[in-house]
Amino acid sequence: MFVDTHAHLFYENFKDDFDDVITRAKENGVDFILVPSTDIKTAEETLKLSDKYDFIYAAVGIHPHDTKDWDDSLLTKIDHLAKHPKVVAIGEIGLDYYYDFSPKTQQIKAFRSQIELALKLNLPVIIHNRDSDEDMMEIISSYCSTGLKVQFHCFNASLSDAIEYMKMNHFISFTGNITFKKSDELRNILKHIDLNHLLLETDSPFMTPVPYRGKRNEPAFVKLVAEKIAEVHNTSVEDIAKITSLNAFRMFGIGSQPKVSFTYKLGNSLYINVTNRCNADCVFCRRKEDPFLRGYNLGMTKSEEPSAEVYIKEIGDPKKYDEIVFCGYGEPTIRWNVVKEVAKYVKEKGGKTRLNTNGHGNFINHRDITPEMKGLIDVVSISFNSFNPKQYAEIMRVDELHFYEMLDFAKKCKLFVEKVVMTVVDFDEIEIDKAKKVVEEEIGAEFRVRHYF
CATH class of the missing domain: 3.20.20.70 (Aldolase class I)
Known part of the structure; x- marks a missing residue:
């Protein structure tokens, strides 16, 4: 029923019970999992996971936190890794001005370089955006006519930004934070997101939804995210599953295209x-x-x-x-x-x-x-x-x-x-x-x- 489009399953806190995590995901209706990387090392690990499990796909890229040492040699490595048949996106890439882990100039340089690579390879990008809304909008808008396909993961920008990104035909996803008690503003944004532009994700092992908040997040909990989305949009979980699964196919080619509906x-x-x-x-x-x-x-x-x-x-x-x-x-x-x-x-x-x-x-x-x-x-x-x-x-x-x-x-x-x-x-x-x-x-x-x- 579900596609978890963002789960960092390479983290150490999955090592001891990985098979149990996968079993629980399957028991809760998760058909496919997309594992985005954050650097070259984790990119290599995502490829190993995708080789081992037929329902796991990979994305390769350098997270903005790790762009302080960016140079073109990294782009060559990402290009090489992206040739793997299970790689369906470049990511997780983007901008993060909340933390001071990498200079803004380096973040922007790495971000644009990886977008250009994605366009060359005809791959979508998975974007991290935190406290960088103005620069993000300027950069993404500059690629309007290129056919770039974007997932804005763990969306936390404004509703007006969300509307602009949907006009550009991009996708938006939310994590378990939409279940948090004090997330009314985020749920209001979610309410205005057209389901044709929505993807599901957990951002495991982070952003664990209620009632498991405080514990490690995992793909099985994507069902809880879907349930909250269904509640906000006043529709069924089955509809959310059907719609977002097709969206995952449209975005990443994961799964299959349904027959024509008359x-x-x-x-x-x-x-x-x-x-x-x-x-x-x-x-x-x-x-x-x-x-x-x-x-x-x-x-x-x-x-x-x-x-x-x-x-x-x-x-x-x-x-x-x-x-x-x-x-x-x-x-x-x-x-x-x-x-x-x-x-x-x-x-x-x-x-x-x-x-x-x-x-x-x-x-x-x-x-x-x-x-x-x-x-x-x-x-x-x-x-x-x-x-x-x-x-x-x-x-x-x-x-x-x-x-x-x-x-x-x-x-x-x-x-x-x-x-x-x-x-x-x-x-x-x-x-x-x-x-x-x-x-x-x-x-x-x-x-x-x-x-x-």
Whole structure:
């Protein structure tokens, strides 16, 4: 069920009962363990562990505490060690200004050098960050366009930093400290972390969760971290396990990719993964490179798109759900005939339906499809994105004419469905108030802000 992405199993306090530690981890549902190193010696030890145990993987790198003697010869050694087939990341690397173990200039030099190595080797990095938020943000931001993949382990920066890192498509993890009584601020940050960007870790042998605080931490306790995350996010431990295990695969290639989901449940709504195809290419959409959502694999080619019968079979009794939502990582009106057939079944069985769309359905189908929604679609949710045609076109990477197509579509939908909702994503550049005014006063639709995550 679980992947512990950060456990320093090379420490001396594991030597006497290592096999028992592994047994307890397995008994508590830990499928894989990632062991990050802190220097060359511990990197060599992680490789030995990964050779001995098929479910243990390694990360190699120099911790900021150990960068006072940094020189390029160390980078050559890390490069050599990283060629091992069980090495899945460069780490633990980063910055630590809380302790004065290494000069800041040395830390930054070593940090950047190891990031560059990770990019050369096409490996993600595992980052330690303590009291160095400003420099960390500056450095990580400078690699935005490189494809760098980052895990911010034992996260303790600000919520605003967390949001920025998620926008860069990085991952965040918390340790047993989220179970501590006085960690309300940390739990508040956790509450706002999108599960698509979350990994599990223990940071063994440190950061032991309640009720074992004060004792040595070990991978078996990752279950306690998952339980606290589930509590904060008001979901099940099983969901946290499924989501974070897929995230570990996305980040490190550990485990396996699940099969494509044709339907997927979020809350008590069932979503229909209609297509990955889209006539737009929104700047915030990751359907091409990362078509995963909350433990589900939504990526499929045109040839893999199922028939209406497949969806209907998976839906079963639609009254079990609050609504059936036609969505996925593409534009559902591209397969409008399939949507209509499934919607007809849902309505005949007493269910409710919602269509999430970019509003280009008439343009895509070369006709006005809105009259066909009558009696089939209860709610239409349209991505308005911006009141400004030029900005709209830039966000969705379409011609400005599509903005007016979308507005016309929204007005026509109002004639045939119970409710039309128009949404914008809460980017800093979006003028929310002006967008709201257009939606409510010119279109007469309901306005909502979609959080980026």
